[in-house]
Amino acid sequence: MTDPVDVLIVGAGASGAAVAWSLAETRMRIVCLEQGDWMNPAEYPSAGRDWEARAFSDMSISPNRRKRETDYPVNDANSPISVANFNAVGGSTILYAGHFPRFHPSDFRVRTLDGVADDWPIDYRTLEPYYAENDRMMGVSGLAGDPAYPPKESVMPPVPLGRAGQAIAEGFNKLGWHWWPSDTAIATETYDGRDKCINLGACSSGCAQGAKASTDITYWPHAVRAGVEVRTRCRVREITTNGNGMASGVVYYDRDGVEQFQPAEVVIVACNGVGTPRLLLNSTSGRFPNGVANTSGLVGKNLMFHPYASIQGIFDEPLDGYRGPGVCIWSQEFYETDPSRGFVRGYTYEINRGRGPVATALTGMFSGRIPFGEGHHEAYRQLFSRIAGMVGICEDLPEEHNTVTLDPELTDGHGIPAPKIDYTLSENSRRMLDHAVARATEVLTAAGAKDVITEAPIGVGGWHLMGTARMGTDPERSVVNEWGRAHDVKNLFIVDGSIFVTSAGVNPTRTIQALALYIADSMKKRLANLFD
Amino acid sequence: MPDTIATDNPFTADEQRTLLALVGAVIPASAEFGTPGADDPAIAADILATARPYHATVAIALDQIESTAAKRYDAAYSDLDASTRAGIASDLSRSRFAGVRTLVTITAQCYYRDDRVMRSLGMAPRSPYPDGFDIPQGDWSLLEPVRQRGRIYKEV
Numbered sequence: 038m039t040d041p042v043d044v045l046i047v048g049a050g051a052s053g054a055a056v057a058w059s060l061a062e063t064r065m066r067i068v069c070l071e072q073g074d075w076m077n078p079a080e081y082p083s084a085g086r087d088w089e090a091r092a093f094s095d096m097s098i099s100p101n102r103r104k105r106e107t108d109y110p111v112n113d114a115n116s117p118i119s120v121a122n123f124n125a126v127g128g129s130t131i132l133y134a135g136h137f138p139r140f141h142p143s144d145f146r147v148r149t150l151d152g153v154a155d156d157w158p159i160d161y162r163t164l165e166p167y168y169a170e171n172d173r174m175m176g177v178s179g180l181a182g183d184p185a186y187p188p189k190e191s192v193m194p195p196v197p198l199g200r201a202g203q204a205i206a207e208g209f210n211k212l213g214w215h216w217w218p219s220d221t222a223i224a225t226e227t228y229d230g231r232d233k234c235i236n237l238g239a240c241s242s243g244c245a246q247g248a249k250a251s252t253d254i255t256y257w258p259h260a261v262r263a264g265v266e267v268r269t270r271c272r273v274r275e276i277t278t279n280g281n282g283m284a285s286g287v288v289y290y291d292r293d294g295v296e297q298f299q300p301a302e303v304v305i306v307a308c309n310g311v312g313t314p315r316l317l318l319n320s321t322s323g324r325f326p327n328g329v330a331n332t333s334g335l336v337g338k339n340l341m342f343h344p345y346a347s348i349q350g351i352f353d354e355p356l357d358g359y360r361g362p363g364v365c366i367w368s369q370e371f372y373e374t375d376p377s378r379g380f381v382r383g384y385t386y387e388i389n390r391g392r393g394p395v396a397t398a399l400t401g402m403f404s405g406r407i408p409f410g411e412g413h414h415e416a417y418r419q420l421f422s423r424i425a426g427m428v429g430i431c432e433d434l435p436e437e438h439n440t441v442t443l444d445p446e447l448t449d450g451h452g453i454p455a456p457k458i459d460y461t462l463s464e465n466s467r468r469m470l471d472h473a474v475a476r477a478t479e480v481l482t483a484a485g486a487k488d489v490i491t492e493a494p495i496g497v498g499g500w501h502l503m504g505t506a507r508m509g510t511d512p513e514r515s516v517v518n519e520w521g522r523a524h525d526v527k528n529l530f531i532v533d534g535s536i537f538v539t540s541a542g543v544n545p546t547r548t549i550q551a552l553a554l555y556i557a558d559s560m561k562k563r564l565a566n567l568f569d
Numbered sequence: 570m571p572d573t574i575a576t577d578n579p580f581t582a583d584e585q586r587t588l589l590a591l592v593g594a595v596i597p598a599s600a601e602f603g604t605p606g607a608d609d610p611a612i613a614a615d616i617l618a619t620a621r622p623y624h625a626t627v628a629i630a631l632d633q634i635e636s637t638a639a640k641r642y643d644a645a646y647s648d649l650d651a652s653t654r655a656g657i658a659s660d661l662s663r664s665r666f667a668g669v670r671t672l673v674t675i676t677a678q679c680y681y682r683d684d685r686v687m688r689s690l691g692m693a694p695r696s697p698y699p700d701g702f703d704i705p706q707g708d709w710s711l712l713e714p715v716r717q718r719g720r721i722y723k724e725v
Contacts, residue, residue, distance in 0.1 A: 083697040090619065090678035143723040150725065160725075180712075184720045198707025206711045215721055217712070235701025245698040359692075360702035373723050394681035394690060399674060403662070409673075410655025414599045421690055 042068045045287060045301035047273045047316065049073075050128020051546050052533040052553040053307030054252035054260065055171065059557035061263035063564065068299065069265060070289055072272040073107040073125035076253060081243035088239050089395035096242045098132055099497060100124070107270065109449035109456075111311065116460035118342045118499040120311055126267060127253035129309070130546065133500070134240050134363045135222040135249045136387055137177055138543035139168055139551075142187065143373060147434075147539045151374050151381045154434050157538045158510050158519035159555070161187070167551040167558070174259075175250040175550070176228040179220035185369040193225045196234065201356040201390040201425035202365040208484025214370040219387065221364045222250035222546070229255070236361040238393065249362075271297075274453050275320040276304055276329050276529065283568070284329070284529045290451045303560075303567070305530045307553070310340065310502025313535040314441040315456040317506065317516075330506070330523035330531075335516055337442055339435035339504040340458065341540040344466045346493035348477035349389070349400070349426030350486025351419070358422030359393040368427075371476060372542055380468040382432040384542045386477060391425050400424065404490050426481060428495070429473025431466055432542040435504050462494060470494060501545050506535035521556035527568040532556050578617050579624040587631045588620075589613055590647035592676045594654035604689045607680045615679040623671055630668025633661060 043065035046053050057069055082088035082096050093102070098121035100108040105124070113119045123132045142161040147154045165187075172192055179191035195218035198206065209216040223240070224231045225248075234248035247254055261267060270292030277298070279285040286300035306313050314337035318328040328336050368386040371378070392400065397420050401407030407416040439461065443454035470493040478489050509515025512524035517536050523529040532553040534545050541548070560567060580588065593608030605612060620627050637657050638646035646654060661669040680686055684694035 081698075084699070085696050086682050086694075087678070088697060090675075090682070093674065093678070094622070141722055142725045146725045150723070182716065184715065184718065185722050187722065187724075197704040198709065198711075199704040200707070203705075203707040203711065206707075210711060210714055213714070213718070215715060215718070217715065235699075236704045237697040237701050239697055246701070357704060359697075361704040369721070372721075394687070394692070395678050398677040398681055402673060402677065403670070408655075409595045409659040409662070410597060410652055413596055414602045414604060418602075418690075 039297060039299050041300040041302070042066045043301070044303045044305060045070065045299055046305045046307055047287065048128065048307035048309070048312065048533070049126040049257065049267055050307060050309065051130050051252055052549050053128070054256035055174070055550040055553040056305055056307060056532045056557045057265045058174070058256045058260040058263070059554050060560065061260050061265050063561060064264070067265045069267045070271040070273055070287070070299070071126055071267060071269050074269050075126045076131055076243065078243065078245050078247055081245040083237040083239035083242065084245045088242060089393045092242050096132070098123070098241070098500070106450060109453070110447055111456050111458060112444045112447050113458040113499070116458045117462055117496065118344065118460060118494055119497055120458060120499040120502065121497065122309070122311070122502070125253070126257060126269060127251040130251040131243050131253070132241055133546060136364050136544045137175070137220045137222040137547045138367065138385065139186065139189070139220070140541045140543060140548050141372065144539060144541040147382065153381050154539045155509065158508060164548070164551045164555055167554040168547065170554055171547065171550045175222050175255050176224045176231065177220055178223055178225040180218045183217040185215055185217065185372065191220065193228060195219070196221055196223060196225055196362050196364060199357045199361050199365065199390055202388060204352065204356060204484045205388050205425060205427070205480065206366060208480045209368055211483040212480060214368060214480070216366050216368040219364045219367045221362065223362055223364065224248045224250070230258070234362060238359045238361055240362050240364070272449070272451055272453070273316060274451065276316065277320070278322055278324060278329060278526065282324055282526060284526050294451070303528045303530065305532055307533045309533040310505050310535045311441050311456050311458070313531060313533055314505040315443065318443050319454060325525070330516055330525045330529055332525045333513055333516055335507060335514070337440050337505050338437045339507055340439040340441055340460060340502070341433040341435055341504040341537065342460065342499045343433055343501045343540060343542070344431045344462060344470055345495040345498040346429040346431070346470045346473040346477070347426070347491065347495050348429065348474055348481065349424050349490045350481035350484065351488040351490070352423045352425065352486055355422040356425045357390040359391060361390050363389050365390050371472065378472055380465045380472065382434065382542065384429045384431040384469055384473050386427045386429055386473070388427045389425065391422060394421065397421050397424060400490065427477055429470065429477060430542055430544065431469040431473060433466060433540045434463060435507070435539060436463060441505050501534065501540065503534040503537040503540050503545060506531050507538050508536040509538065520559035521552070530556060530560070578621055580617060584628055584631050585617065586647050587635055588617070588672070590654055591634060591658050591672065592616055594651045595658050595673060595676055596680050597651060602689050604686050605683070607676050612679055612683050616675055619675050619679055620672065623675070626668045627672050630661070630666055630672050633666050633668065634658070637661065
């Protein structure tokens with residue numbers, strides 16, 4: 038047994054880093070257990086000639102393809118969307134693109150506004166100061182004044198429009214539709230020890246420049262300097278509880294594969310929408326036979342992805358191609374519910390600049406636009422640096438039949454049951470995807486595209502994992518309360534995307550981190566009676 | 570076999586013959602653009618090295634390719650003309666045989682990082698880091714009509 042700690046955090050990703058940094062000022066003894074490693078940016082793909090190929094192998098977004106020792110397998114055979122994640126200090130922020138939108142005020146009131154799903158127990162105003170604090174810690178670039186949002190400041194100027202952004206912005210303007218420079222977690226100026234973006238174009242395989250805000254280079258250096266201990270290659274098997282129904286610590290395997298018990302006064306779970314329910318469901322006892330904190334039976338239920346539509350135009354003129362961050366501009370023209378569209382809620386368009394030479398070849402060859410053999414090179418040159426478009430990121434509504442459970446057979450390298458995903462695309466999502474494809478095609482055509490390539494949903498696009506330990510005030514209808522504490526276990530907290538009540542139509546990381554800071558602040562304000 | 574192909578790879582001589590015949594048919598050399606084919610010795614060696622971890626999958630695909638050649642033309646795949654070989658590869662890449670897609674993917678990965686190919690596309694043959702690339706700022710005045718339209722978010 039190792040020495041007891043005050044706070045034990047499981048997972049060093051987006052939320053684990055934020056909550057650790059915030060709690061560090063309490064001077065409590067805080068330890069974070071992370072199954073992955075510290076990453077070395079000098080080894081990221083963009084530092085090598087094989088930068089595109091590695092996105093198919095050791096830096097793939099899919100743990101099943103990547104198969105690093107630090108990964109766990111995911112059985113997502115029963116889902117049209119497969120899980121994307123990364124296991125390391127920094128978690129999936131290592132591989133995210135850095136799209137960094139906030140939720141909108143309406144996203145917290147879905148039940149009230151549209152009669153579907155549930156309202157959150159908190160609102161936009163509650164999170165607003167934590168959004169701002171997180172923006173400073175992560176270093177957010179953007180342009181103030183976006184009419185799709187309440188007023189908010191930006192820390193740094195936006196990423197360049199570039200040729201692709203300009204062409205597509207002109208398309209939006211022709212239709213009179215909203216667009217705005219994206220808020221990005223990419224430093225456009227030197228910031229907090231990070232260098233500025235130099236347009237490497239491989240953001241989603243790790244940023245060798247250190248311009249992209251992965252938490253290993255944002256929150257963690259500050260948290261570690263403040264005394265937080267990060268133990269890497271430590272995979273947690275279960276949360277243990279005592280006779281009083283309180284969490285007593287965790288059982289984990291250390292880097293040598295040796296089973297350890299880490300006692301703790303407070304346990305914080307930060308493993309996101311698949312890892313968190315997996316851990317809770319695997320933490321069974323006499324008091325919690327169906328998994329810890331699962332009296333409601335909702336742990337692992339209501340899994341939400343964001344179904345993505347990809348709509349890419351082919352232009353006559355060269356655009357940005359392989360250069361520049363994938364993030365560029367966004368449009369929230371179709372964000373709020375309009376009953377005439379045939380679905381509730383809405384989506385965001387995120388404009389993609391282009392793609393690399395390998396991705397261009399594969400897009401062309403597998404869509405039939407580049408022939409095998411004769412004519413290959415001529416057709417290739419009609420696409421190279423001429424593809425630009427967007428993705429539509431659709432709000433996914435919670436449905437209890439979309440689940441994360443424990444696979445009865447598949448296990449990770451330590452014998453811990455792997456997560457099993459059962460997910461069905463709803464009719465609402467299907468209609469929203471169709472709408473996103475149709476409207477984006479209009480935009481790209483207006484922008485001058487001569488051809489459009491579409492995919493909906495993107496099969497490998499399970500980047501966002503939410504809803505599987507939802508927040509609420511009713512213990513029968515939620516897993517954690519309105520400040521992240523498990524209803525069932527008063528010293529167990531969850532701070533990641535699993536506590537989302539609804540998914541909104543935007544990337545979740547900024548909200549996950551704002552929630553983590555809000556929960557940390559709630560804990561600090563209640564330290565004297567935290568377990569009451 | 571080209572002598573640049575490593576001898577410690579798991580591919581048999583027959584598999585290498587089929588693989589080279591396939592990749593050279595999928596991406597042939599071009600005199601017009603001054604580019605090698607994917608069966609160029611250096612590129613082929615890269616393909617074989619990259620395909621090693623996927624040998625089991627690729628070997629099944631190569632066997633399927635030979636079976637298809639035998640069934641359709643009663644000939645070894647490598648004995649067919651380039652157009653016919655490309656046609657078989659194209660057909661199988663659209664079928665349920667994931668291995669052919671894997672092989673085509675690896676071929677593209679290795680081909681489009683070759684110095685000669687990158688230069689032919691106007692790219693500097695280098696990694697993105699550390700020099701990066703330039704992107705024009707673009708015309709931010711395009712935002713004016715968006716600003717003029719005013720607020721679109723829903724206050725609650």
